[in-house]
Amino acid sequence: MDNGKIDKLIINSPYEEPKYYWEYNRETRSFTKKEGRRPAGYIVATPGAKAIDDPGIFKPLHLVNMIRERVKDWRAREYPGITGITKRLLEHWYNLEERDYRRFFFCQLDAIETLIWLTEGPDADKVGIVIPSDKGPFTRLCSKMATGSGKTIVMSMLIAWQIINKVTYPQDPRFSKYIFVVAPGLTVKSRLQVLKPEGKNNYYDEFNVVPSGLIDKLRQGKVIIRNWHALNWDTDEQLAKKRSVDKRGAKSDEAYVREVLGEIASARKIVVINDEAHHAWRVPAESKIRGIKKEDIEEATKWIGGLDRIHKAREILTCYDFTATPFAPTGKKSTEEALFDWIVSDFSLNDAIESGLVKTPRVVIRDDVLPDAKTYKSKLYHIYQHVKDDLNRKAEENEPLPDLVKNGYYLLGKDWVETLNKWKEVGFKTPPVMITVANRTETAARVKYTFDHNGIKIDELCEPDRTLHIDSKVLEEAESKEEAVSINETEEEEEDNETEQKLSKKDFAELLRQKVDTVGQVGKPGEQIQSVISVGMLSEGWDAKTVTHIMGLRAFTSRLLCEQVVGRGLRRTSYELNPETGFYDPEYVNIFGVPFTFLPHESPEGPPRVPQPKTEIKPVDEKIQHEITWPNVIRIEHSYRPQLKLDIDNVKTLILDASETATLAEMAPTIQGKPDVTQIKTVDLEGLGLKYRWQKITFETARDIFDRMQPDWQGNREYLLAQVIRIVEKFLASNKVQIEPPLFNRDDLRRRILFTLNMTAIVQHIWESIRFENTEKIEPVFDTEKPIRSTGDMRSWYTAKPCEFTKKSHINFCVYDSTWEASESFELDRNPNVESWVKNDHLGFQIPYIYNGIVHKYYPDFIVKLKTGDFLVLEIKGEETEKDKTKRNFLDEWVRAVNEHGGFGKWKWAVSRHPGDVGGIRSKSVIN
Numbered sequence: 001m002d003n004g005k006i007d008k009l010i011i012n013s014p015y016e017e018p019k020y021y022w023e024y025n026r027e028t029r030s031f032t033k034k035e036g037r038r039p040a041g042y043i044v045a046t047p048g049a050k051a052i053d054d055p056g057i058f059k060p061l062h063l064v065n066m067i068r069e070r071v072k073d074w075r076a077r078e079y080p081g082i083t084g085i086t087k088r089l090l091e092h093w094y095n096l097e098e099r100d101y102r103r104f105f106f107c108q109l110d111a112i113e114t115l116i117w118l119t120e121g122p123d124a125d126k127v128g129i130v131i132p133s134d135k136g137p138f139t140r141l142c143s144k145m146a147t148g149s150g151k152t153i154v155m156s157m158l159i160a161w162q163i164i165n166k167v168t169y170p171q172d173p174r175f176s177k178y179i180f181v182v183a184p185g186l187t188v189k190s191r192l193q194v195l196k197p198e199g200k201n202n203y204y205d206e207f208n209v210v211p212s213g214l215i216d217k218l219r220q221g222k223v224i225i226r227n228w229h230a231l232n233w234d235t236d237e238q239l240a241k242k243r244s245v246d247k248r249g250a251k252s253d254e255a256y257v258r259e260v261l262g263e264i265a266s267a268r269k270i271v272v273i274n275d276e277a278h279h280a281w282r283v284p285a286e287s288k289i290r291g292i293k294k295e296d297i298e299e300a301t302k303w304i305g306g307l308d309r310i311h312k313a314r315e316i317l318t319c320y321d322f323t324a325t326p327f328a329p330t331g332k333k334s335t336e337e338a339l340f341d342w343i344v345s346d347f348s349l350n351d352a353i354e355s356g357l358v359k360t361p362r363v364v365i366r367d368d369v370l371p372d373a374k375t376y377k378s379k380l381y382h383i384y385q386h387v388k389d390d391l392n393r394k395a396e397e398n399e400p401l402p403d404l405v406k407n408g409y410y411l412l413g414k415d416w417v418e419t420l421n422k423w424k425e426v427g428f429k430t431p432p433v434m435i436t437v438a439n440r441t442e443t444a445a446r447v448k449y450t451f452d453h454n455g456i457k458i459d460e461l462c463e464p465d466r467t468l469h470i471d472s473k474v475l476e477e478a479e480s481k482e483e484a485v486s487i488n489e490t491e492e493e494e495e496d497n498e499t500e501q502k503l504s505k506k507d508f509a510e511l512l513r514q515k516v517d518t519v520g521q522v523g524k525p526g527e528q529i530q531s532v533i534s535v536g537m538l539s540e541g542w543d544a545k546t547v548t549h550i551m552g553l554r555a556f557t558s559r560l561l562c563e564q565v566v567g568r569g570l571r572r573t574s575y576e577l578n579p580e581t582g583f584y585d586p587e588y589v590n591i592f593g594v595p596f597t598f599l600p601h602e603s604p605e606g607p608p609r610v611p612q613p614k615t616e617i618k619p620v621d622e623k624i625q626h627e628i629t630w631p632n633v634i635r636i637e638h639s640y641r642p643q644l645k646l647d648i649d650n651v652k653t654l655i656l657d658a659s660e661t662a663t664l665a666e667m668a669p670t671i672q673g674k675p676d677v678t679q680i681k682t683v684d685l686e687g688l689g690l691k692y693r694w695q696k697i698t699f700e701t702a703r704d705i706f707d708r709m710q711p712d713w714q715g716n717r718e719y720l721l722a723q724v725i726r727i728v729e730k731f732l733a734s735n736k737v738q739i740e741p742p743l744f745n746r747d748d749l750r751r752r753i754l755f756t757l758n759m760t761a762i763v764q765h766i767w768e769s770i771r772f773e774n775t776e777k778i779e780p781v782f783d784t785e786k787p788i789r790s791t792g793d794m795r796s797w798y799t800a801k802p803c804e805f806t807k808k809s810h811i812n813f814c815v816y817d818s819t820w821e822a823s824e825s826f827e828l829d830r831n832p833n834v835e836s837w838v839k840n841d842h843l844g845f846q847i848p849y850i851y852n853g854i855v856h857k858y859y860p861d862f863i864v865k866l867k868t869g870d871f872l873v874l875e876i877k878g879e880e881t882e883k884d885k886t887k888r889n890f891l892d893e894w895v896r897a898v899n900e901h902g903g904f905g906k907w908k909w910a911v912s913r914h915p916g917d918v919g920g921i922r923s924k925s926v927i928n
Helices: 062-076 082-094 106-120 151-168 186-195 212-218 236-242 253-264 294-314 348-356 386-393 401-424 441-452 472-479 496-501 505-517 559-567 621-626 686-691 692-711 717-733 742-747 747-755 759-773 821-829 883-902 920-925
Strands: 019-023 030-035 042-043 057-060 141-146 177-185 222-227 270-275 314-322 344-349 360-367 433-438 466-470 532-533 547-553 587-593 614-616 629-631 633-640 656-659 666-672 681-684 737-740 776-782 788-790 798-799 804-805 813-815 834-839 847-851 855-859 863-864 871-876 907-912
Touching: 019 314, 019 348, 019 587, 042 348, 062 106, 062 344, 082 106, 082 151, 082 212, 106 141, 106 151, 106 344, 151 177, 151 186, 151 212, 151 314, 177 186, 177 253, 177 294, 186 222, 186 505, 186 871, 212 834, 222 253, 270 294, 294 314, 344 496, 386 401, 386 547, 386 855, 401 433, 401 547, 401 587, 401 686, 401 747, 401 759, 433 441, 441 466, 441 532, 547 559, 621 834, 633 692, 633 759, 633 883, 656 759, 686 747, 692 717, 692 747, 692 759, 717 759, 737 742, 747 759, 759 776, 776 883, 821 834, 821 871, 821 920, 834 883, 847 883, 855 883, 871 883, 883 907
Parallel strands: 141 314, 141 344, 177 222, 177 270, 270 314, 360 587, 433 532, 433 547, 466 532, 547 587, 656 737, 871 907
Antiparallel strands: 019 030, 042 057, 360 666, 614 798, 629 788, 633 776, 666 681, 804 813, 834 863, 847 855, 863 871
């Protein structure tokens, strides 16, 4: 038990109070099985800690732990103080003869008992229990329940308890028979219809929540379920902006309440239930919180503000919050969220894992390449950190994904295929699902394009009809509706894609919502979806049970984000107890790119550091004559000569570093955010080398180059492909691709695997060589939103770095990063050949370039306008690396493209290799 090894991760019955929990030991990096129930609390990082396996500091939820012990004692004393109806309900919920196969989980009973105790428990039991307010006018109580622990059933128990007690004891002010449920979107609202006693398939009947003799009393209550969008209202200012002929002004509270509450508009003392209540936080008076989107603030304002108006007009008896992640933004620099103060019960994700209620997250812990230099973790652990320049830009959908991302998809995809085959063997009718959570629309489009065009050489995964690319704006529009749009019927013989093209925007949005909502459900629109690609978070209520793999391609700056993303894949496929153990058997979700051990940081205690004096950096009107503008080029298109050629002797050698290409990864289950290294699963790609022979590698490489070239190709497509295949064959047969260490060159299988996994780099290398040698004309493509940028666009910013006043720059000060820059700026200010200049700092002047198959952003040091009217892009550089040479090639191409386009003056570029040579740089510059 105490040997540090987790023999069985699931150590508790879901139907009993947890008896054990796993505790992580940092020194031994092992787990100890502790007796008792895990204390309620959360973990923050150790102040100043940098290690990725920092055990953190446990912060107990004192109020929850205190309430938990008193409820346990109250339960043991058979619930003194409760009404006869409540006693009958509790007996019914615990009666195993009534439960059959619909037995309630312990966490569900614990949550409802806590709420009952706070209302009906003896006052003597509650001495010292003070529930903090959210600083609003009505009482809020939050039940924190992990994803998959069944909070909708708890809501049904809560509703039954409230309504039946009120109908039976109409004079008891503690209860209400009017329930107002607020949902975060249409999908959740639709799911919550099971809370209506009169509804079809309601939970009261399906889960035997109410004894048969009390059903009639339950139906005397009223449950209204609305989307939070229904709480929206227009202020006088907003109405004035609409310029409507209706001059009646904003609705009064009375009119507002009648519209929102509908059938219960005349009722008083209403019970409110907030589902996914982490959206419902009270916005500070200044309504500005660092790092929080305007849309999120508006949602929170309307949600809570609407409830305030309801309380003012009708009075809210109690507001019950349910969520797995009850965090609210605080605006603190150290962390962007803090737990709700009014949490009264907690069943955490760790509790759910140890009770088998959810799948166990399994993260990559190491692979066979060099790890991250700072954390010593596999780069697949938090992929975005290593490719953020490439992913965080406006890229075309056909631009290749970084090799690290594709490498991750190969390994995760290989494991997905194994899962698919196992599911088929046991007769599963729906496929396992891989989720990709991307950082922006362009990244999601690139992932979709890659899958659709077999950019990942796993045929089973690359099926366009089974890949669902979620347009977040379209989905949000559908989710904001109160009722589902009725989609117009089409002829059955029409193809699905033709049908979707004929749909109206509203119908298309609703079809997308239905597909997302029914992933993995037999006979529904999302039945055969196997890959879901989303920007940001998937909507709440998305409870697909078939998710087995998750790829994170975004920044993860908080534990909240990690838990929300991972939570989308935690619902189990099976809820059958193992008859031998009495526990659920474990199910897993495999994760790349989501750093699940992230710990939020708290601000250090003690007096704050003395701030350094800071200087404001900004463009100044009195030096407007020194404003510099430049074209905002996002890419450069090429026109090629019809007869392609490539002098292999002039092509530089491509080095493939085997230590940078993962062919094997080890994954381990996590508990408390820490991996259990005693239960490792290995994924390797040896089968990829057996599948991809040299002929196939040649064709796939040629096809990818062809895909990149054909948009700009003016001639016959077949002729282009034939030429590209010939060039690729010649290149691969040469010695222009070398693998380090050289030992790998002798192993044909390993060589083929590395060529396949590094195909993006090989394609880029050959394509670059073809492009530079065969381009007849280049054409810059400008940003449509901002085709021209200027020094006047700079937003003011502050710095404590050394800086000095400038004479010939539109920016008031030049900030120095080195003494060399100080010397250069002094010379530029006094040089008679210089009209104006600016340091490229916070300006956004960038040159995209590709190195080793990854797109990077290059920020030249200075832009100089000469007395002649010419513009000079000036870079200061000592020793030059291969990467620097690549940057210069792309800068040269940028300059040529801008000059050939015309309209922006003549541009040049130059490199200063010594602090003293800038004075004569004009004569040494490269002019195109």
